[in-house]
Amino acid sequence: MQLAKRVKSLTPSTTLAITAKAKELKSQGHDVIGLGAGEPDFNTPQHIIDAACSSMNEGHTKYTPAAGLPKLVNAIINKFKADQGIEYSSKEVIVTNGAKHGLYTLFQVILDEGDEVIIPTPYWVSYPEQVKLAMGVPVFVEGSEANSFKITPEQLSEAITDRTKAVIINSPSNPTGMLYTEEELKALGEVCLEKDVLIISDEIYEKLTYGENKHVSIAQLSPQLKEQTIIINGVSKSHSMTGWRIGYAAGNETIIKAMTNLASHSTSNPTTTAQYGAIAAYEGSQEPVEEMRKAFEERLNIIYDKLVAIPGVSCIKPQGAFYLYPNVREAAEITGYENVDAFVAALLEEAMVAVVPGSGFGTPENIRLSYATSLDVLEEAVSRINKFVENKKK
Known part of the structure; x- marks a missing residue:
């Protein structure tokens, strides 16, 4: 079956590819930390869930x-x-x-x-x-x-x-x-x-x-x-x-x-x-929105300083959303990788940390890390990245 040209021209999602690889490693029993998520790690506020349930019960x-x-x-x-x-x-x-x-x-x-x-x-x-x-x-x-x-x-x-x-x-x-x-x-x-x-x-x-x-x-x-x-x-x-x-x-x-x-x-x-x-x-109440925003801000303020302390990593501090977008070109170079994509692949295979390479966003020197996960997990992830770079640094 011949596919339409417009579909064949599509570039596969880098985010989904990384997520799939991380899931594969997890299924094999590896302790993988995934920082590719583009969604909040909080559940939907209860009053929203209740309203949806009520709507169904009301026909x-x-x-x-x-x-x-x-x-x-x-x-x-x-x-x-x-x-x-x-x-x-x-x-x-x-x-x-x-x-x-x-x-x-x-x-x-x-x-x-x-x-x-x-x-x-x-x-x-x-x-x-x-x-x-x-x-x-x-x-x-x-x-x-x-x-x-x-x-x-x-x-x-x-x-x-x-x-x-x-x-x-x-x-x-x-x-x-x-x-x-x-x-x-x-x-x-x-x-x-x-x-x-x-x-x-x-x-x-x-x-x-x-x-x-x-x-x-x-x-x-x-x-x-x-x-x-x-x-x-x-x-x-x-x-x-x-x-x-x-x-x-x-x-x-x-x-x-x-x-x-x-x-x-x-x-x-x-x-x-x-x-x-x-x-x-x-x-309804907007309090859950503000609680979530405050949690993200707290995570950002704690994890940002730890991230930029890693050798070869620089990052402009984000003003919104829930992503960090550091430049890791120098980190890739000092650890012996030819480009950031190779660095990201090795980081997943060896340090069990999944991040999204910036090549998927049009800037191949960067990586995207989501801080839409718990602070403990974030600190462990950054610690692993730091150890990965320090151990391979030439």
């Missing part, structure tokens, strides 16, 4: 509108108004089967063959693959480590061509944990308005920021930028609901309508029970 187990339950759409609208001061109508919001599905559907409705999407590096692994699945062309712009992994307005302007349809802004970022400031977003937004480029603002980690750092949505900066922006978000990271698969998109009514039409022919609707859970997530 809410049938189809919903393709764009989601009106009550959930309204809860999302209220969330935007409370958190960012942005007002959307119900026709400007669609509930999707996770934020990833929101992105996928968006690319399908805005891209024709050969259309370009600007993707800053480092990037979340699915961005370029989803663009390719929509017959688009990913255009990578380097967010240099010297600039905290963020792109500049000058870089953005230079990358725009007559085929450019959109640019992706992910703040806080996966994998770097970096945030764009209000001033930086305004400058990027001016370029997009001048060049008429759609802004795709992935805000899935908005609730996870640390210290004095605060999330700012580019859509809240002006009415013009709101109209030029599609926000992608969801409850997966903020409320520890990764498996519930509830995300959403908000923005231009014409685009949202097209996404709704496509969803009606592909998924029918997001899972009904999960939608009732998401209503409780937004309408």
Whole structure:
């Protein structure tokens, strides 16, 4: 059976490959520490679980509108108004089967063959693959480590061509944990308005920021930028609901309508029970969200100093999300490995620590470590990495 060209062009997920290898070693009885997880290690808050169970017992187990339950759409609208001061109508919001599905559907409705999407590096692994699945062309712009992994307005302007349809802004970022400031977003937004480029603002980690750092949505900066922006978000990271698969998109009514039409022919609707859970997530207590955020911040502050003390490791301290993204090129060199990918493979095989190589995110000198696990496990993992480097150091 001959597969479609668009599927054959896909790059396998580096994260899933590392996870699979770690699971294989675990099944063989090895004590593997996995730091590849892209999900909180907390259970979904109880009031959300209770609301979902109640919805089933009350008979809410049938189809919903393709764009989601009106009550959930309204809860999302209220969330935007409370958190960012942005007002959307119900026709400007669609509930999707996770934020990833929101992105996928968006690319399908805005891209024709050969259309370009600007993707800053480092990037979340699915961005370029989803663009390719929509017959688009990913255009990578380097967010240099010297600039905290963020792109500049000058870089953005230079990358725009007559085929450019959109640019992706992910703040806080996966994998770097970096945030764009209000001033930086305004400058990027001016370029997009001048060049008429759609802004795709992935805000899935908005609730996870640390210290004095605060999330700012580019859509809240002006009415013009709101109209030029599609926000992608969801409850997966903020409320520890990764498996519930509830995300959403908000923005231009014409685009949202097209996404709704496509969803009606592909998924029918997001899972009904999960939608009732998401209503409780937004309408109920937000204390569990803050408790989780504080726990991540505590882990970051403890583990960061231990990580950067390892020979050959440097790292910009993250401002949000739950990832560390250190540069380990020097560590790979002093331990005798030809590149970071080889270093990562040996780290798993010999030290039983699974991390994700930065090559999967477009920056081959880095690795991604998730601190969405217990502090004891994190400290043991960093200790193993340190011993691995010290024992092999030339």
